[in-house]
Amino acid sequence: MTVDKADVIIVGGGVMGSASAFFLRQRGQSVILLERDQIGQYASGVNFGNVRRQGRFLGQLELANRSFALWKRLPELIDDDLEFIPSGHLRVCYREDEVAELQAYADAPEARQLDLQIYQGNELHTRFPFLGKDVKGGSYAPHDGHANPRLAAPAFARAARRLGARIEERTEVAEVQKANGEFGVTTTDGRRFSAGQLLITAGAWGQKLSEQFGEPVPLAPNGPQMAVTEPVPYALPTVIGVFTKIPEEVIYFRQIPRGNIIIGGGYRRVPDMLNRRAYVEPRSILNQLEQMRRLLPGVGNLNIIRVWSGIEGYLPDNLPIMGASGNVDGLYYAFGFSGHGFQLGPGVGDVMAELISTGSTSTSIEPFSIRRFAPSVEQRSKAS
Numbered sequence: 441m442t443v444d445k446a447d448v449i450i451v452g453g454g455v456m457g458s459a460s461a462f463f464l465r466q467r468g469q470s471v472i473l474l475e476r477d478q479i480g481q482y483a484s485g486v487n488f489g490n491v492r493r494q495g496r497f498l499g500q501l502e503l504a505n506r507s508f509a510l511w512k513r514l515p516e517l518i519d520d521d522l523e524f525i526p527s528g529h530l531r532v533c534y535r536e537d538e539v540a541e542l543q544a545y546a547d548a549p550e551a552r553q554l555d556l557q558i559y560q561g562n563e564l565h566t567r568f569p570f571l572g573k574d575v576k577g578g579s580y581a582p583h584d585g586h587a588n589p590r591l592a593a594p595a596f597a598r599a600a601r602r603l604g605a606r607i608e609e610r611t612e613v614a615e616v617q618k619a620n621g622e623f624g625v626t627t628t629d630g631r632r633f634s635a636g637q638l639l640i641t642a643g644a645w646g647q648k649l650s651e652q653f654g655e656p657v658p659l660a661p662n663g664p665q666m667a668v669t670e671p672v673p674y675a676l677p678t679v680i681g682v683f684t685k686i687p688e689e690v691i692y693f694r695q696i697p698r699g700n701i702i703i704g705g706g707y708r709r710v711p712d713m714l715n716r717r718a719y720v721e722p723r724s725i726l727n728q729l730e731q732m733r734r735l736l737p738g739v740g741n742l743n744i745i746r747v748w749s750g751i752e753g754y755l756p757d758n759l760p761i762m763g764a765s766g767n768v769d770g771l772y773y774a775f776g777f778s779g780h781g782f783q784l785g786p787g788v789g790d791v792m793a794e795l796i797s798t799g800s801t802s803t804s805i806e807p808f809s810i811r812r813f814a815p816s817v818e819q820r821s822k823a824s
């Protein structure tokens with residue numbers, strides 16, 4: 441049996457795997473990327489398209505800033521247009537104490553590059569006259585924006601291929617192991633690949649592979665809910681999202697230049713992982729429309745022309761798993777982006793390529809280490 445070899449094998453061709461393949465090739469590593477279905481078919485291709493930094497865990501902003509710098513350069517970098525529009529992002533709230541939280545976030549040293557501007561009262565309603573009277577405050581991020589998720593992973597994969605990466609679609613990895621210093625990867629149709637380094641970017645399925653190396657993690661799939669309206673005159677260039685602790689109030693939307701308004705938020709619905717299907721939760725879509733009227737009373741009655749969901753992997757602390765394995769040399773992970781990986785995609789690819797090629801990263805990713813889920817010595821001895 442032939443075994444195909446590369447410096448690095450990547451399992452999973454969402455935006456994380458595709459961007460990693462591109463940046464690894466830029467650093468001269470030979471790469472084979474194995475994708476079970478089609479590149480960008482899952483979360484990376486069906487997400488809301490927010491390229492938002494504000495509101496993230498402060499310890500993630502360094503990575504988000506690195507990614508933002510790449511978003512701005514993408515056409516020149518990968519010779520493709522992902523329809524990134526740095527339209528600004530407004531995070532609004534309905535309560536005074538939430539305004540104080542927005543202010544505290546804006547004042548944090550980590551958020552400096554975001555240039556956040558806090559508005560409230562008359563000033564808010566003069567600057568954003570379309571907001572409903574319930575809205576008490578807003579944090580405006582002038583440089584954040586949105587892009588077209590459908591285009592992202594395939595564009596990175598094409599660019600990686602042009603640089604010499606081998607991209608294999610319809611190739612499902614069944615088994616991964618390390619023996620004699622080499623990773624062996626076997627697919628469900630019996631093909632075999634080997635490499636000195638292995639990167640798992642398998643999204644909501646990442647845990648199935650990490651557990652084969654003795655690193656199980658509490659990754660849970662879930663499906664955010666999306667809708668898109670008929671096109672109406674282009675009037676809302678800014679992405680808007682609600683900051684609240686009340687789940688029903690969570691809504692975010694963006695209008696694209698051809699007029700459609702894309703809406704997300706509300707109750708998620710757990711997908712069918714066996715058949716890889718994410719289903720729409722009707723009460724969530726109805727709730728989105730209700731919340732939209734509260735936020736933008738002038739929006740009127742709009743027809744929804746399509747609804748959908750997607751499969752995303754969430755960790756209990758809502759942070760991804762990213763970095764080197766705690767158990768196995770040469771093994772790396774970038775999965776479980778917990779609903780906010782799209783903006784990070786280019787930065788994650790760049791950082792993982794740096795880590796795999798040089799052994800360290802110039803951007804801090806320590807909070808995302810898989811080691812945070814390793815059982816303590818006490819738990820291990822109880823289990824044995």
Ligand SMILES: Cc1cc2nc3c(=O)[nH]c(=O)nc-3n(C[C@H](O)[C@H](O)[C@H](O)COP(=O)(O)OP(=O)(O)OC[C@H]3O[C@@H](n4cnc5c(N)ncnc54)[C@H](O)[C@@H]3O)c2cc1C
Pocket residue numbers: 451452453454455456457474475476477478479480481482483484485486487488489490491492611612613614641642643644645646663664665666704749750751752774775776777778779780781782783784
């Ligand atoms: C509906 C929705 C809305 C979202 N909105 C936003 C947003 O607005 N902004 C934002 O920043 N983030 C958003 N996200 C999150 C974002 O889309 C994800 O965090 C990101 O796309 C994850 O990328 P990924 O490459 O890790 O995962 P995926 O895109 O899921 O890719 C993983 C790939 O691995 C493949 N794979 C799995 N197992 C195997 C195997 N054994 N062998 C081979 N291949 C395998 C899968 O087929 C899949 O293609 C949203 C997510 C969803 C679902």
